[in-house]
Amino acid sequence: MSTTRQPQVLPVTVGISKLSQIAVFPRKTHIASPVYSLAIVQREDNRAEDTAYRVEKFMTNLSFNVPEGHYIEITANSLLHDQGYFLAQGTIVVGPGETDELVIPLYKYAEMADLELPSEVLQFNVMKSVPYHCSLSRGSSTPAAAREAPGFNTNNSFYQPPPKSRQDSSVSRNPSAFMPDFGDSPPSQPTSSSSSRSRGKSTHLF
Numbered sequence: 062m063s064t065t066r067q068p069q070v071l072p073v074t075v076g077i078s079k080l081s082q083i084a085v086f087p088r089k090t091h092i093a094s095p096v097y098s099l100a101i102v103q104r105e106d107n108r109a110e111d112t113a114y115r116v117e118k119f120m121t122n123l124s125f126n127v128p129e130g131h132y133i134e135i136t137a138n139s140l141l142h143d144q145g146y147f148l149a150q151g152t153i154v155v156g157p158g159e160t161d162e163l164v165i166p167l168y169k170y171a172e173m174a175d176l177e178l179p180s181e182v183l184q185f186n187v188m189k190s191v192p193y194h195c196s197l198s199r200g201s202s203t204p205a206a207a208r209e210a211p212g213f214n215t216n217n218s219f220y221q222p223p224p225k226s227r228q229d230s231s232v233s234r235n236p237s238a239f240m241p242d243f244g245d246s247p248p249s250q251p252t253s254s255s256s257s258r259s260r261g262k263s264t265h266l267f
Contacts (some may be wrong), residue, residue: 065189073185076126080162085179099123099135101176103166112132113136113172121163125155133157133185135165141182145173147185151154 079086085100127133135153137146143175149166165183167176171198176182 073131073187074190075131076129078124078126079122080124081122083179085181087123087185096184096186098138098181099185100179101167101183102179104178105164106187107233111169111175113145113169119176119178120162121165124160124162125154127157127187129157130190132188132190134188134204135163135183135185138182138184140180141167144167144176144180144182145171146176146182153252170211195252 077087081101081102085102087097087099099121101119102122103120105120107225111117133155135148135155136151137148140149146167146169149168153163153165156164170247212231
């Protein structure tokens with residue numbers, strides 16, 4: 062009887078220090094949840110209120126000690142946006158060695174009531190870093206003459222227009238030829254080139 066060997070899961074310990082009595086220790090709202098809640102408890106410099114349409118800093122009164130090979134990724138939950146704020150940086154990453162107090166920049170995007178504190182409006186995941194080696198090499202710059210060439214794109218690629226031999230030189234590029242006839246202009250006489258095309262095979266314009 063064959064048995065399936067389960068992969069070994071090593072425990073990971075993230076050190077969290079409360080820097081004041083009002084700090085709220087992170088928790089899981091559900092045992093199977095992959096994220097932990099994170100609360101902000103204080104405004105920077107104990108300011109009385111927030112100003113709309115600007116970034117304000119909030120304190121967690123927490124510091125993290127993330128083990129090597131891991132990092133924590135902090136994002137906002139839906140409660141933050143519902144109260145008129147969003148995380149100014151989008152995502153905050155805390156890695157090993159970053160043991161200062163975690164400060165959260167929030168942008169107040171609407172003239173709504175200020176956020177009541179403490180408030181669990183953030184969440185974080187403990188992520189495992191993927192070790193890899195990366196080296197950067199200096200590439201050759203594009204000459205100025207090449208950047209001025211027709212069809213040059215910012216991603217250093219070139220669009221090559223079709224050769225002139227593919228273009229029908231007998232086709233008139235008069236814009237009025239493509240305008241609808243509303244009956245308010247005298248009928249135009251077909252040119253010899255257009256009448257010759259009507260008798261021959263059709264020509265496609267590109």
